[in-house]
Amino acid sequence: MIRQCHKQDEFVRRIERALGVQMKDVSCKIVDRQGMADVMAKAGWSRNESSGVVGFQIEKQVYVLDSAPWTVLHELIHRAGVNSDRLSRFVAEGLTEAIALELRESSDEHQPTYPTEVAWVRQTLLPRLGMTAVALGRVIARSKNAPRALAELMVRVKPGADLSALEFELRPQNPVQPSFNKNQGHVTRMNFELNQPNNPVGFDSSFGFGLLFLVAGTVLTTPVLVHRWGQWGGV
Numbered sequence: 001m002i003r004q005c006h007k008q009d010e011f012v013r014r015i016e017r018a019l020g021v022q023m024k025d026v027s028c029k030i031v032d033r034q035g036m037a038d039v040m041a042k043a044g045w046s047r048n049e050s051s052g053v054v055g056f057q058i059e060k061q062v063y064v065l066d067s068a069p070w071t072v073l074h075e076l077i078h079r080a081g082v083n084s085d086r087l088s089r090f091v092a093e094g095l096t097e098a099i100a101l102e103l104r105e106s107s108d109e110h111q112p113t114y115p116t117e118v119a120w121v122r123q124t125l126l127p128r129l130g131m132t133a134v135a136l137g138r139v140i141a142r143s144k145n146a147p148r149a150l151a152e153l154m155v156r157v158k159p160g161a162d163l164s165a166l167e168f169e170l171r172p173q174n175p176v177q178p179s180f181n182k183n184q185g186h187v188t189r190m191n192f193e194l195n196q197p198n199n200p201v202g203f204d205s206s207f208g209f210g211l212l213f214l215v216a217g218t219v220l221t222t223p224v225l226v227h228r229w230g231q232w233g234g235v
């Protein structure tokens with residue numbers, strides 16, 4: 001018997017309706033700790049890195065830890081096209097969480113992860129764009145070039161901003177994350193906020209605020225111009 005992920009069909013219908021996409025042939029597998037480690041090892045992650053991981057999306061496949069049904073909605077939003085294969089991981093995770101918050105209907109459907117990323121998306125990006133997370137997710141998920149589409153929206157509310165520089169910063173993955181480049185995977189960690197340092201572990205003085213965060217054993221850089229776009233005056 002095939003066990004479906006928690007509310008899988010219901011979530012797929014809800015996400016398809018909200019984001020205006022067809023997800024087709026969704027495969028969501030429930031795995032135990034060992035299964036998660038095996039899946040991640042196949043994608044190039046070490047056993048160590050799989051510790052604490054509750055959800056994993058790679059290409060068309062979604063894996064969810066048996067003890068964490070609350071991450072299914074998050075992973076399926078990635079699967080619908082809001083993910084770091086298509087857009088900066090920082091923005092993709094924050095927007096995925098923001099969309100999950102708008103789409104969740106009960107407490108079993110979501111637990112917060114990626115607090116830094118979602119705070120930036122909900123408190124800076126969305127208010128300045130004048131959009132809901134679902135509305136932005138619809139643009140991202142349906143776009144052939146998600147970084148370009150978001151950069152265009154950002155420039156629209158701040159005409160002086162550099163479109164191509166923003167597009168470059170919003171590009172998928174990051175050269176300083178070899179394992180992400182190699183793996184093309186998206187992970188959600190239990191108690192992520194405990195793992196994520198409140199203080200930057202690195203600081204690039206040439207930009208002033210190149211905050212680095214340790215994520216899943218690799219280093220994630222907050223996009224600098226994207227950050228500045230949110231700090232400058234304007235709308």
Ligand SMILES: [Zn+2]
Nearest residue numbers: 093186187188
């Ligand atoms: Zn994620």
